[in-house]
Amino acid sequence: MTPTPSDTAEPGTHLRLLWPEWQGAGADVVGELAPEFPLDVARRAYTVGTTVLAAVLPAHDGPVATVPVPLGDPGEEVQDGIESKAVLAQQLGDALKIIGEQDPARITTFGGTCTVSVAPFTSLAARYPDDLAVVWIDSHPDVDTGDTGYNGYHAMAVSMITGHGDPEMSALLPATVPADRVALVGLHDWVEDAYQHVGAWGITTFGPVDLRTSSRPLLDWLAATGCSRVAIHLDVDSVDADEGPLGLGKIPGGLAGTQVNRIAHDVNGAFDVVGTTIAEFFPRDVVHVQQVLNSFPLIGG
Structure with a gap:
């Protein structure tokens, strides 16, 4: 499949992807x-989440482009430890081509799983060498x-961005971000066999308790990196599920929604935010409505 950008940007523009x-x-x-839905419906709920974000968030006055994503059988075979690797590699290449054609100075991305940050963040790292830090707000x-x-693959996004990902897919990337310029914010849920990479690679972490009352520890860390530009990734599962589950997993004990908003606002007030991603939105209520209505007279096939 070929990329389908909806407009052609001049260099220095702000792309919404x-x-x-x-x-x-x-x-x-x-x-x-998500056992309440048939598996094929549950898997594709991420596409619904992207559509909802685009509908309910403020309209963008710059170029907007869509990465083509097939809805058919993804081919779930595992290659090199990655499920559906071939179709994911194709999307990565398409996204990088779109970004390269647009040459944006800023990128806002709506997804989709966490992997949608890989292409924009590494593209921004190529544009701003040695001057980009990443704030990765995520429970994982x-x-x-x-x-x-x-x-x-969505659990491998930080690995890819920091240069520790699949060699074949990593070869597509225009740059990487050194691990010591990546902070995991809101981290409080993990699997041990992967979590050991955090310390081994030198990634900084802030649990929910570290930032509940103040963003200062994160701002101090950002200042210490020497970077003036920041890319912010938000996996919505970092918001405490007791407020209402936004992601696939219902994970309690995370940051409050107001705390997530304050952290992002404070970072934006002190640094130049050149990338923002909203990922992993899994809109259960919307998908449920789809299931109820998809065979209604004059609506369904």
Whole structure:
């Protein structure tokens, strides 16, 4: 498939990238965490989440592009420890081509699973060499590799961005971000075989308790990196599920929604935010409405 940008940007513009990627979430995990839906419906809920974000968030006055994402059988075979690797590699290449053609100075991405940050963040790292730090707001570290137990590519996003990902897919990337310029914010849920990479690679972490009352520890860390530009990734599962589950997993004990908003606002007030991603939105109520109405007279096929 070929990229389908909706407009051509001049250098220095702000691109909004819509990337309804769903194949990166391992099928078994989706089935376990969303048993109320048929598996094929649950897996594609990420595409619904992207559509909802684009509909309810403020309209963008710059170029908007959509990464083509197939809705058919993704081919779930595992290659090099990655489920659906071929289709995910194709999307990565398409996204990088779109970004390269647009040459944006800023990128806002709506997804889709966490992997949708890989292309924009590494593209921004190429544009701003030695001057980009990453704030990764997520309950999970996303530092799996093909050698760890989980084959879902969305858990490998930070690995890819920091240069520890699949060699074949990493060869597509224009740059990487050194691990010591990546902070995992809101981290409080992980699997041990992957979590060991956090310390081994030198990634900084802030649990929910570290930032509940103040963003100062994170701002101080950012200042110490020497970077003036920041890319912010938000996996909505970092918001405490007791407020209402936004992601696939219902994870309690995370940051409050107001705390997530304050952290992002404070970072933006002190640094130049050149990238923002909203990922992993799994809109259960909307998908349920779809299931109720998809065979209604004059609506369904």
